[in-house]
Amino acid sequence: MHPAKEFFDTWADFYDTDQQAQDIGDVSFYVDIACEADGPVLEAGCGTGRIYLELLRAGVDADGFDISESMLAVLEAKAAEEGLSPSVWEDDMTEFDPRREYDLVIIPFRTFLHNTTLASQRAALRNIYDALAPGGQLVLNAFVPAFDRICETYGEPETTTTTRDDEEFVVTDLTVIEDEPEQIIRVERTVERDGDIVREGIFRLSLITKNEFELLFEVTGWSEWTCYGGFDWDPLEDGSHEMVWVVEK
Missing domain, CATH: 3.40.50.150 (Vaccinia Virus protein VP39)
Incomplete structure (x- = not known):
């Protein structure tokens, strides 16, 4: 899989x-x-x-x-x-x-x-x-894979706001370098509505x-x-x- x-x-x-x-x-x-x-x-x-x-x-x-x-x-x-x-x-x-x-x-x-x-x-x-x-x-x-963006944003939550069916959702990504030698990053994504987490997941990408x-x-x-x-x-x-x-x- x-x-x-x-x-x-x-x-x-x-x-x-x-x-x-x-x-x-x-x-x-x-x-x-x-x-x-x-x-x-x-x-x-x-x-x-x-x-x-x-x-x-x-x-x-x-x-x-x-x-x-x-x-x-x-x-x-x-x-x-x-x-x-x-x-x-x-x-x-x-x-x-x-x-x-x-x-x-x-x-x-x-x-x-x-x-x-x-x-x-x-x-x-x-x-x-x-x-x-x-x-x-x-x-x-x-x-x-720009080094300035990696240094400035990785390890810091990045938040965006979106709407669906007139409801507002806050999407937060936390990106970290999981494996430095292999240059693999891990992205932890969560979705909140009215302060409650309604969705969360993790995926990995190669730089x-x-x-x-x-x-x-x-x-x-x-x-x-x-x-x-x-x-x-x-x-x-x-x-x-x-x-x-x-x-x-």
């Missing part, structure tokens, strides 16, 4: 509400790329459909999978309300069996970082490579630098790759918050 599955199974019915406070501006970016694809598109880690359902609305021929059956149940319920027909299934990117050959695979919202070992990172990239047609692309994003991504692409057989500093195709430079990778088979 993937180590993040328990968190997302627990979080599924609150995930969309939580996302209101975590918008990173990536939806139109991924929809535009998918609309330009010459063949089917696969989203690895499609969750509750934040991006996947937008692909269907845009007429993209898209499949998706996620480690959490509970997240997929939310996606399918939302799709049914709109008369959409999703093609999604429960799976793990480190061992999934592709339903067909894809022109594009996307991994939005830093989902790749939930693979916290070299073995799982390599396995995921090799599986995705095998799922792509010749000349196909992988596009993913991950946050830049992966630009050079480490490039080594991963090299050892898993990709032909070339380009890294951008955000969803506007800006160059990656000091001060960039997001690494956006376009990787060619």
Whole structure:
């Protein structure tokens, strides 16, 4: 079982509400790329459909999978309300069996970082490579592990406020470095309503630098790759918050 599955199974019915406070501006970016694809598109880690359902609305021929059956149940319920027909299934990117050959695979919202070992990172990239047609692309994003942010915010609770059904919820994240040699962080997330904790969970992410991504692409057989500093195709430079990778088979 993937180590993040328990968190997302627990979080599924609150995930969309939580996302209101975590918008990173990536939806139109991924929809535009998918609309330009010459063949089917696969989203690895499609969750509750934040991006996947937008692909269907845009007429993209898209499949998706996620480690959490509970997240997929939310996606399918939302799709049914709109008369959409999703093609999604429960799976793990480190061992999934592709339903067909894809022109594009996307991994939005830093989902790749939930693979916290070299073995799982390599396995995921090799599986995705095998799922792509010749000349196909992988596009993913991950946050830049900036030392100033790590020093200033890790170990300190970060709080945001969101609403659902006219009720206000306070979401608190406490991020700490759990394993310094392996560069793995642990995020403890809680949700409060009127001072009472109504949801809590823990997940872990790997801090992966630009050079480490490039080594991963090299050892898993990709032909070339380009890294951008955000969803506007800006160059990656000091001060960039997001690494956006376009990787060619």
